[in-house]
Amino acid sequence: MQFPRFFVRPQICLVMAGLCLVAACEKEPGRYQASGHAITTPQPGTPFGEYVSDSRSKIHDTLADIRFGVEQHPFDDYTLDQAVNMRSPYEIKPDADACAQKGKTVTNGDGVGFLMVHGLSDGPYLLSDVAASLHEALPCATLHGLLLPGHGTVPGDLRDIDRADWQSMVKYGFESFDADIRHIIPVGYSMGAALVVKAAENHRNDPELSGMVLLSPGFQAYSELAWLSPYIRYVMPWVDKHRDHDVAKYESLPMNAAAEFQLLTVPFGENTLPPITQPVFMAASSDDRTVRSDVAVHFFCGKVQSDTRYMIWYQGEEKALEDRIQPICDDIDIVTSANPDLRTVNHAHTAMTMRPDNPHYGLNGDYRRCDHYSEPADYKACEDDNDDAIYGETNLLDSATPGTLRRGTFNPDFGRMMEKMTDFIHKALEH
8 A cells, every 4th residue: 555645734734634525525436435335244153154145235235336326337347246256255165076086184175264364455356366276276175255344345435444343354254164174274465464463363272273374464564654544544534546446356545444454563563463383374575565575574584483384585676585684584485576478577465366367367367457657648558458568566667668567466476376385284284
């Protein structure tokens, strides 16, 4: 997330923000207001299938009214039903045939539950490729894909959300598996990684918690101005407002959501979290411009005390890891980000969890991330079909020809990452 520059004098801030709020009340589209159908945490004991069904109904009614009811094509060519499918939580049950063929063992997922937790402004789809790969590798496992409160409907539903709401949903997710699940491995992306680690504090003595997978871990915002968000959210309601035409997630971000993320991650920045004794798999990019990847490395080296740990560090344009952090620890696999065959220069924060052939976010997918361009001509050039376009993080913006940089939305190393992740999970289940 990126924070704009502010006037230093608070009087000017208040006056300007007041004028902006008046204008917003007159002109804001409905998606910038609370829908009245926001996703909330179910009551304890609610069957996961019931939570999925209830969430789908809320998403359907909200999008039908606020988006499809007033816009002809809010998500380009995607239909309402397709949008609901991509934004909803999901449950993937064991594949009985594949499980029987491979063998009903813990190594193949018998008694294993994966909890998928997405990030800030994201949705369950951002972990769908990871979930599908895990389901193929461990067909006897059960996978629960969460949709965090305030997400999936319209960005306005994040304007009054509290980090405790997100934490209560993850707690529900941990408790949502049937009694036959003996091993729980949460998979957290971005802010979801912070939520997973925080939830693990309450489950550190539970034998069911068998490991954690943390992808582009959101342990501290990259912006040096992020600390201001809890204070200015009352006078400056939005970090960004965009078209919100991505069918899978929000593009606009309320300042309140950024503020709650900032407060959630304070213990990571202050290094006050207790050690982690469970196995941990982590993947991060040197060039991440949404969160501080060096904080993730410090956490991995300083807090993860399990002998079963593994981290992939995607090295891009920034200084080499050993030149940024001293000393670095063992168990870090340094991988070059650039992949000319897939026109990828480095790894963006937004690229970690999607495969290159994903129909929405992949190399030939229908969505191009171009909201880093403010000039209409550059934005259009970025979105248009162009074999010269490159994929990477926004730290390349000034060095790239205007209109040619698309923020990365897929991981060119996805297949190898999943192989390493599967190997780690097998070791964790034997831990």
